[in-house]
Amino acid sequence: MKICLELVNIWKDFKEFKLEKISLKAYEKEYFVVLGPSGAGKTLLLQIIAGILDPDKGKVYIDGVDMTQEPPEKRNVGYVPQNYALFPHLSVYDNIAFGLKIRKLPEDKIKLKVKNIAEKLEIAHLLKRSPRTLSGGEAQRVALARALVIEPKLLLLDEPLAAVDPVLRWELRGYLKKIQSEFETTVIHVTHDFTEALSLANKVAVLNKGVIEQIGTPQEIFYKPKSEFVAWFTRAGNIFKGEAKPIEEGLSIVDLGPVHFTVCGAYEGKVAVMFRPEHVVISKQPLTSSAKNELIGIIDDYVDEGPLVLLKIGVNGLSIKAYVTKSSFYNLGLKRQEKVYLYVKASQIHVIK
Amino acid sequence: MKLNKGYYIFSTLGSILILFLLIPVAICLALGGAALGDVVQDKEALDAIYLSFHAGFVSGILIAIFGTPLAYVLSRHKNSFSQIVVSSLEIPLALPHSVAGIMVLLAYNSRAPIGSLLSRIGLTIEDNYWGIVFAMMFVSAPIFVTTVRAGFDSVDVELENVARTLGASLLKVFFKVSFPLAFRHFVAGFVLSLARAISEVGAIIIVAYYPKVAATLVIERFLGYGLDAALSLSAALALISLAVFASLRLILKEAEQ
Numbered sequence: 001m002k003i004c005l006e007l008v009n010i011w012k013d014f015k016e017f018k019l020e021k022i023s024l025k026a027y028e029k030e031y032f033v034v035l036g037p038s039g040a041g042k043t044l045l046l047q048i049i050a051g052i053l054d055p056d057k058g059k060v061y062i063d064g065v066d067m068t069q070e071p072p073e074k075r076n077v078g079y080v081p082q083n084y085a086l087f088p089h090l091s092v093y094d095n096i097a098f099g100l101k102i103r104k105l106p107e108d109k110i111k112l113k114v115k116n117i118a119e120k121l122e123i124a125h126l127l128k129r130s131p132r133t134l135s136g137g138e139a140q141r142v143a144l145a146r147a148l149v150i151e152p153k154l155l156l157l158d159e160p161l162a163a164v165d166p167v168l169r170w171e172l173r174g175y176l177k178k179i180q181s182e183f184e185t186t187v188i189h190v191t192h193d194f195t196e197a198l199s200l201a202n203k204v205a206v207l208n209k210g211v212i213e214q215i216g217t218p219q220e221i222f223y224k225p226k227s228e229f230v231a232w233f234t235r236a237g238n239i240f241k242g243e244a245k246p247i248e249e250g251l252s253i254v255d256l257g258p259v260h261f262t263v264c265g266a267y268e269g270k271v272a273v274m275f276r277p278e279h280v281v282i283s284k285q286p287l288t289s290s291a292k293n294e295l296i297g298i299i300d301d302y303v304d305e306g307p308l309v310l311l312k313i314g315v316n317g318l319s320i321k322a323y324v325t326k327s328s329f330y331n332l333g334l335k336r337q338e339k340v341y342l343y344v345k346a347s348q349i350h351v352i353k
Numbered sequence: 354m355k356l357n358k359g360y361y362i363f364s365t366l367g368s369i370l371i372l373f374l375l376i377p378v379a380i381c382l383a384l385g386g387a388a389l390g391d392v393v394q395d396k397e398a399l400d401a402i403y404l405s406f407h408a409g410f411v412s413g414i415l416i417a418i419f420g421t422p423l424a425y426v427l428s429r430h431k432n433s434f435s436q437i438v439v440s441s442l443e444i445p446l447a448l449p450h451s452v453a454g455i456m457v458l459l460a461y462n463s464r465a466p467i468g469s470l471l472s473r474i475g476l477t478i479e480d481n482y483w484g485i486v487f488a489m490m491f492v493s494a495p496i497f498v499t500t501v502r503a504g505f506d507s508v509d510v511e512l513e514n515v516a517r518t519l520g521a522s523l524l525k526v527f528f529k530v531s532f533p534l535a536f537r538h539f540v541a542g543f544v545l546s547l548a549r550a551i552s553e554v555g556a557i558i559i560v561a562y563y564p565k566v567a568a569t570l571v572i573e574r575f576l577g578y579g580l581d582a583a584l585s586l587s588a589a590l591a592l593i594s595l596a597v598f599a600s601l602r603l604i605l606k607e608a609e610q
Contacts, residue, residue: 047514050514050518051517051518052514052517052518071517071522071523072514072517072518073517073518073519073520073521073522075518076520077518078518079514079515079518080515081511081514081515083509083511085509085511085512085514085515087512087516087530087534088534089533089534098516098519098521098529099519099520102519102520102521102525103520146515146519147515147518147519150519150520156518
C-alpha cells in the first residue's frame with residue numbers, strides 16, 4: 001500500500017507546550033484517528049500537516065513529496081476545522097466553489113463540480129443559503145464539500161463531531177465513514193473521544209502531552225495498550241501495578257499484594273496489569289471455569305449505564321470493575337454487599353511493562 | 354411594567370448629557386440656518402468648505418492605503434514589537450493639536466532633511482495644500498488604524514487557514530476573505546478619520562494657515578468680526594458634515610446587505 005502521509009520526527013516548541021518527535025505513517029485510503037485529551041497538541045499537529053504551522057524540526061511528506069517548506073496552498077490538503085470556518089460573507093455555493101475559483105476553473109465546470117458534490121453530500125437544497133442559517137450538521141456537510149471538491153490528497157478533520165449534539169453524533173459517524181469510502185480519500189481525524197476512534201479508525205495514534213504514546217489498530221490500542229495512559233484514556237477500567245514472576249511455560253504470576261493474577265507470557269519485575277470490565281465473568285456460585293483467575297469479592301456499588309451495568313467489586317481492598325448485561329444483573333439478583341465470584345481469563349489480562 | 358427608581362436616576366442623568374450635546378447644535382442650525390443663503394454667495398466660504406473636504410478625502414485615502422496593511426499586520430502578529438507600535442500609534446491622540454502641528458512642521462518643512470526630499474516631488478507643506486493633508490493625516494491616522502485593526506481582530510483566523518488550504522495565497526486570502534469581512538470596520542475607520550480630519554484646526558493653523566480650510570475661516574471670522582460673522586459659515590459647515598456622514602453611514606448599511 002502507498003504511504004499518503006508521513007511525519008518524520010516532528011518537533012515544535014510553543015514555550016508552554018511542545019510537540020516532540022512525532023513520527024507516523026498514514027496509508028492511502030486509511031481512516032487515521034489521532035486520539036488524545038484536550039491540550040495534547042492534536043490541533044497543532046493537524047496545522048503542521050496542513051502547513052499552517054511550520055515545525056521546528058522534522059519532515060512532512062505528502063504522497064512521498066517533501067512538503068515541509070511548502071505553504072498550505074501548495075499542499076492540496078482539505079482542512080475542516082472544529083468550528084467548520086465557513087466563509088460568512090459567501091453563500092453555500094460560493095463556499096464550496098472557493099477552491100475551484102482560486103484554481104481558475106471555467107465557470108461551467110465549477111457549476112458542475114459543485115452540483116455533483118452537493119448531491120453526493122445531500123446538500124443541494126442549501127446552495128443558495130447563507131452559512132449563518134445552517135444547522136450544525138448542515139454546516140459540517142458544507143465544510144466537507146468545500147474541502148472535498150478540490151480532490152485533496154488528504155482530508156484533515158479537527159474534532160468533526162464535537163460541535164454537534166450527541167444524538168446526531170452517532171448518525172454523523174456513519175456518514176463520515178461513508179464519505180471516506182465513497183471519495184476514497186485518506187482521512188486524518190483528531191478527537192478526544194475513544195469511541196469515535198473505535199468505530200471509525202483503521203489506525204489510531206494516541207497523543208498525550210505532545211508525544212505519541214502508541215500507534216496501532218483500534219483493537220491493539222483498546223486491548224493491548226502499551227502504556228498506563230493509553231489504558232486509562234481508553235477506559236480500560238482495571239489497571240493495577242504489581243510484581244511479576246514467571247512460573248510454568250508461557251505463564252507468569254503478577255503479585256499485587258492482596259491479590260495475584262495469572263497472566264500469559266513470561267514477565268519479571270514491576271509491571272501493570274490491565275483487563276477490561278467486559279472480560280470479567282460474574283457468578284453468585286463458584287463455576288467450573290477454564291479461567292485461571294478466580295476471585296471472591298463483595299459488590300460495593302453499581303452504575304446503570306443503559307444496556308450494561310458496571311459493578312464495582314471489592315476484592316481484598318482492591319476495587320475491580322466488571323460489566324454485566326442488564327438482564328443478567330436482574331437474573332442474578334445482584335445487590336450491594338453481595339458476595340460474588342469473579343473469573344478472568346489469563347489470556348485477557350494485558351501486561352504493560 | 355413598573356419602572357424602578359434606579360432607572361429614573363439613570364435616564365435623568367443620561368438625558369441631561371444628550372440635551373447638553375444637542376442644544377448647541379440645534380441653536381447654531383436654527384440661527385445660522387436663517388443666514389444660510391449668505392454662504393451661497395460667499396466665495397471665500399465655499400472655497401474653504403471645498404478645500405476642507407478635498408483635503409479630508411485625500412488624507413483619508415492616503416491613510417487607508419498605508420494604514421490598512423498596517424492594521425492587518427498588527428492584528429495578525431501580536432508580539433511585544435507590535436505592542437510597541439500600537440502604543441506609539443496613540444501618541445498623536447494624546448497630544449494637544451497645536452503641538453501636533455509643531456511636530457509636523459518641524460519634521461517635514463522644506464528645509465528639514467525629509468521635508469526637502471518631499472518638496473522636490475511637490476509635497477511642500479508650509480502654507481500649502483499638502484500641509485493641510487499632512488496635518489490631517491497626523492491626527493486622524495491613529496483612529497483609522499485602531500478601528501480597522503479591531504475589524505481584522507474579529508475575523509476568525511481559521512477562515513484564513515481554510516482559504517489557504519483551498520489554494521489561496523496570502524494576498525488572495527486577504528482580498529477574498531479578511532478584507533471583505535473587515536469591510537464594515539474599514540468604512541467606519543474611514544468615516545471616523547475623515548470626520549476627525551475635517552474638524553481639525555489646531556495643527557492645520559500651525560502648518561498651513563493658508564490656503565484657509567473652513568475650520569480656520571470660522572476662527573478667523575470669529576476673532577475678527579465676532580460670533581454673528583462666524584454663524585452662517587458654522588451652520589453651513591455643520592449641515593454639510595452631518596449630511597456627508599449620514600450618507601456615508603447609509604452607503605455602509607447598503608453595502609452590508
